[in-house]
Amino acid sequence: MEKDSLDKIWGACLRRSRKAQFELYQLFSKKMFAICIRYTESEQEAEDVLQIGFLKVFTNCHDYKGNGSLEGWIRRIIINTALEFHRKNKYTFTNNADEHLQSIISSQETHHPIYYKDLLSLVKTLPLGYRTVFNLAIIEGYSHKEIAIMLSISEGNSKSQLSRARLWLKEKLISIENINS
Amino acid sequence: MKNEELDQLFKEQLADKEISPPSFIWDKIEKELAPKHKINWIRYAAILAIIFSSALTIFFVKNTKTLSSPEKNMDDKISNLAMLDNKITKETTSAEAPLKKTEHLPENIIKNSDVSQDKTQNKVSSSAYKVKARETFSTRQTIHIEEPLVENNLKELTKNTGHQPLITYHMVEAGPIQSLISFPEQEDNMLASLATSEDEALPPLINKIIDKIRPTDRETPIKVSKDNEGSIQIDFKNIFAKNKNKNKRNK
Structure with missing residues (x-):
């Protein structure tokens, strides 16, 4: 992914452009979904984490100050969302x-x-x-x-x-x- | 197997993998991103505005129909009289002949009529007459019975004789109208129960408008219906239940 076009998309995301948000989602959703799957118990849960994670990305987009890569920031949000899920659901350590x-x-x-x-x-x-x-x-x-x-x-x-x-x-x-x- | 080998194996295989998520996730995200509440409030406000404005217009239209119609008739009568009066004045001035004129007008009208030139020439000022007539109508119901073909008769008479024609007003006085209902508060109920076809068509019309405005919100319907007494009632069930359910689910 060229940095310029990513910057352009992100700039539009900051202006809440739905098209740009979709482009950003297209760019990162596959990678992030793979991460979600690793952290969650089921596919259903992975879908929930992805959805909530991306919503956080779009609603808190102004929190990204440009430190580190955008992908790293998004990944951090997705992972934090997954960890929140763990805490909320209070998973026990016994599983099948x-x-x-x-x-x-x-x-x-x-x-x-x-x-x-x-x-x-x-x-x-x-x-x-x-x-x-x-x-x-x-x-x-x-x-x-x-x-x-x-x-x-x-x-x-x-x-x-x-x-x-x-x-x-x-x-x-x-x-x-x-x-x- | 060393730790580093294990780490390397897992990192190579698992990091930076790409799995396509199901497409409906974006739909969900898009739905959540839409400024839903804002739109909803605007919609509710619009619905309420439409309902109130339509109710107000109906109220006023009905009131003006019942209240203004007799007044309008009266005005028509007065203007007719004034026109007739003007004509009479013209005729009399052109004739310039002493005349005998009998008028069976009510006393108060005669007293207030403006006598301008002659006593014999009974010129009634149209404005004064009109004002007086209005007063008469407002205080009591006065019904004028005019001679048919008065104008034609007048013309013929003036042509043939050159004399001021004899004009006769027949006036019948009636007392103030008594209301049929002794208790005015009961009158409202009685009127409300008289549902006309116009009223029956109103709730479905409003329902259609509401459906057009918010076609997606089937689970939280706003319906307008008629109750037994003929008043229009608005039913909005579960209008705030959506949010409630959402909160529950999140917990």
Whole structure:
């Protein structure tokens, strides 16, 4: 995406042009939807997060002061919206991890290499706390300091959750490979 | 597997992926972005304005019909009389002949009539006459019975004889009209129950206008209907329920 045309679209978004808002949505919705899916429990929830996130982008567009990339700002809003969802719904850390894993294993029987969907399902098997920290730290690349602020937890808590998430994922990967081999 | 390898694997596969969201999400966003409340208030205000203005016009049209019609008749009569009077004056001045003129006018009119030149030439000033006539009408109901073909008769008479014609006014006096209803507050109710075809057509008309203005808001209808006594009532059920539901859902 050329920077000039993006600036133009964003300028029109600030003037509440519906056309420009749609163009911005077209530009970023796919990427942001992929992020939503990683953070949420279901597709339905991912859709809700995307919708509310983009509404926030459009209504709070004047809060973007040009520090960092626009995409980074939008991503931050989407992620914060997803985290708000977690807090609001007060998810428990127990989930049906085994079921997810079973489906991954069954899909692996055809000996395809481990790709996006499988890794995504694997990340989704993580308990919510681990998964959120793993998403933020490894995939989004936030520092533990930032994560601590975003989740209102301590930095140490963030680090320990990440190491536990890694451990969990390694175990699952090994078990999948063992079954396949 | 080392931590770095694991991180790398997941980051490569999961970061910067693109998945197309369902298209209805944009529709939802667009709907939310629309300044909905503002438009709604404008709509409600417009509906109320239309209803009130139509009610007012109907009220005034009806009132003027019932109140002004007798007055108008009276005015017509007066102007007719004045015209006739002017003609008489012209005829009399041109004739210039002493005449005997009998008038069976009410006494008060005769007293106030303007005698200008002669006593024999009874010139009635039209303006004074008119004013007096108006007073008479306002105080009591006076009915003039004019001779048919007065004008023709006058012309013929003046031509043939050159004399001032004999003009006769027959006036019948009637007392003030008594109201049929002894209690005026009951009169309103009685009138309201007399629904005419015009009234029956009104609520559907207003409903149609409302439907045109807010065609999408089917779940919160505003309907105008007629109650037993003939008054128009506005039903707006669930008009604010939309927001209420939304708040509940968000919680």
